[in-house]
Amino acid sequence: MLRNIIHISKVEWMKIKQYPAWWILIGIVALSYPATIVAAHSVYANATEGTSDAKMLAKMILGNPFSFPNAWQTIAYFSSYFVLLPAILVIMLITNEFQYKTHRQNVIDGWSRTQFITGKLIDVFIITLWVTLIYFLVALYFGATNSNGNWYDAWTEFYFVGLFFIQTFSQLSIAFLLGFLLKRAFMAMAFLVFYYMVLENILVGVAKWKLNDWGRFLPFEVSDRMIPAPGFYSKFSDDMKNSYELTLAKIPEHTFFTLCITLAIWLICFRIFSRKDL
Amino acid sequence: MDITLQVSSISKSYGSIQALKNVSFSVPRGSVFGILGPNGSGKSTLLGIMLQILQANNGTIQWVSKEGKPLSRNQLGAFLETPNFYHYMSGYNNLKITSAISGRGTIAEIDAILDQLKLAQRKNSKFSTYSLGMKQRLAIAAALLGNPSILILDEPTNGLDPEGIAEIRNLIQQLAAQGTTIIMASHLLDEVEKVCTHVAILKKGELLTSGSIRDLMSGEEIIHLDAADLIHLQQILQGYPGIASTKIEGDSLKVHAIGGAVQLDEINRYCFQLGITLRQLTLHKKSLETTFLELTH
Numbered sequence: 194m195l196r197n198i199i200h201i202s203k204v205e206w207m208k209i210k211q212y213p214a215w216w217i218l219i220g221i222v223a224l225s226y227p228a229t230i231v232a233a234h235s236v237y238a239n240a241t242e243g244t245s246d247a248k249m250l251a252k253m254i255l256g257n258p259f260s261f262p263n264a265w266q267t268i269a270y271f272s273s274y275f276v277l278l279p280a281i282l283v284i285m286l287i288t289n290e291f292q293y294k295t296h297r298q299n300v301i302d303g304w305s306r307t308q309f310i311t312g313k314l315i316d317v318f319i320i321t322l323w324v325t326l327i328y329f330l331v332a333l334y335f336g337a338t339n340s341n342g343n344w345y346d347a348w349t350e351f352y353f354v355g356l357f358f359i360q361t362f363s364q365l366s367i368a369f370l371l372g373f374l375l376k377r378a379f380m381a382m383a384f385l386v387f388y389y390m391v392l393e394n395i396l397v398g399v400a401k402w403k404l405n406d407w408g409r410f411l412p413f414e415v416s417d418r419m420i421p422a423p424g425f426y427s428k429f430s431d432d433m434k435n436s437y438e439l440t441l442a443k444i445p446e447h448t449f450f451t452l453c454i455t456l457a458i459w460l461i462c463f464r465i466f467s468r469k470d471l
Numbered sequence: 472m473d474i475t476l477q478v479s480s481i482s483k484s485y486g487s488i489q490a491l492k493n494v495s496f497s498v499p500r501g502s503v504f505g506i507l508g509p510n511g512s513g514k515s516t517l518l519g520i521m522l523q524i525l526q527a528n529n530g531t532i533q534w535v536s537k538e539g540k541p542l543s544r545n546q547l548g549a550f551l552e553t554p555n556f557y558h559y560m561s562g563y564n565n566l567k568i569t570s571a572i573s574g575r576g577t578i579a580e581i582d583a584i585l586d587q588l589k590l591a592q593r594k595n596s597k598f599s600t601y602s603l604g605m606k607q608r609l610a611i612a613a614a615l616l617g618n619p620s621i622l623i624l625d626e627p628t629n630g631l632d633p634e635g636i637a638e639i640r641n642l643i644q645q646l647a648a649q650g651t652t653i654i655m656a657s658h659l660l661d662e663v664e665k666v667c668t669h670v671a672i673l674k675k676g677e678l679l680t681s682g683s684i685r686d687l688m689s690g691e692e693i694i695h696l697d698a699a700d701l702i703h704l705q706q707i708l709q710g711y712p713g714i715a716s717t718k719i720e721g722d723s724l725k726v727h728a729i730g731g732a733v734q735l736d737e738i739n740r741y742c743f744q745l746g747i748t749l750r751q752l753t754l755h756k757k758s759l760e761t762t763f764l765e766l767t768h
Binding site for chain 2: 200203204207208211212213293294295297298299300301302303304314371468469471
């Protein structure tokens, strides 16, 4: 089994290391994630650095979400908005195979259908690892530079790294499913952007209003709720504090459902690919 | 007979269209086996099922090694329909992927096969810059890599110039001489006749016939005869053993004979003994094309 995975990984690496879009998007991810956090941090610094009453008040309310241990959550939350960038890469890696019919050739050359999809699973895994590494380095840097050398509780919220990995893997798996089913990169990307940015938000809103918040089980929403927004607002009132604590308490439940959805996505892909004509 | 592939009762439908209907035949080891049929007869579907990229609704495909065991996939080189490669990669790197997946061929063999298929000079160019003929050659190179014991080729001469077609024909004959089993689908009947030892003929998904080309084409022979008195000649030949029918056509008598049953020198002697001197006596074996057209129309 391990030998098979190593063999498939080697072949996938041969495919992607020469793919220009791979290096371009990997580079864009490596630049855009830190750039976003730099921008968010600068908004925070503008609001809080200084001696005016307003800035002192802002600092008192906000605290420092970029210092340890909050940095892990804050930076995971802001970074998660950029999942569309690696999602483009994931979609291209699968739709290219369909476009050039190389999925068919891989099987003609002797791969089983399971080996082919395992290769794509490995691609998504590698991209997720890369995105998580970038997030980890950014969070480590901002946490270290905003904590005044205090590493005492630097690792108490380190579990957000794991949550960020699961969230990214899950959302990239949804992108993969779209590319896998729609087969054309443009259609899959258009549908992903429309669903992720418009349709699911509307459905979640409607479900909150009419359907007892059933929208929390929608594929992006369920994994979004694994990493809640930093809880500045919890300091305003007890109700808000309770609401925030409830959100945090539900993280394990949302993680469980995210894992279930992700597993279901890959089972669907393996099953469809093992039965269809290529 | 030593069989390398047994196709048993294969059926395949696409929705309401039945692409293959209960097709069964066997491919002898070491043969050059042509799968023939008009467009839409199910040739590529059959090859796709052999290579497991299409799922049959019924039936089985069994590849058998020399030792009588199920054949390992790395013994099988194949090229189906269109050359499928990664457009952003060079021909050389595409073959490295073929080699890594199939387990066929080494780096040295990749260079050798590219040289043999006249792609060595462009081996580092991106596949997307190749001409149609070069793409076709690369696909054949990928199929040949590592010298597999079985080759499956779908219209291997498509897109090649006459020189390229002759080279591929020679290559197929060389490989066949080395003992490689070659299964090829083609609609170029004269090509098939030149290289194939066995054929299966399909029409609208049904297998019309399969077997050795020699047997297939020995079913009937046509003899053209000419003499001063054609009517008398026709009368004496009507009862001759092995002759199925006679017909005067223009200045000669056309005789349909059962394949192999009639010897020309014996006919000549027989006519002479009965007082007829022949001015023409020629045997026309049916071409594969004639046989094919008779079977498919």
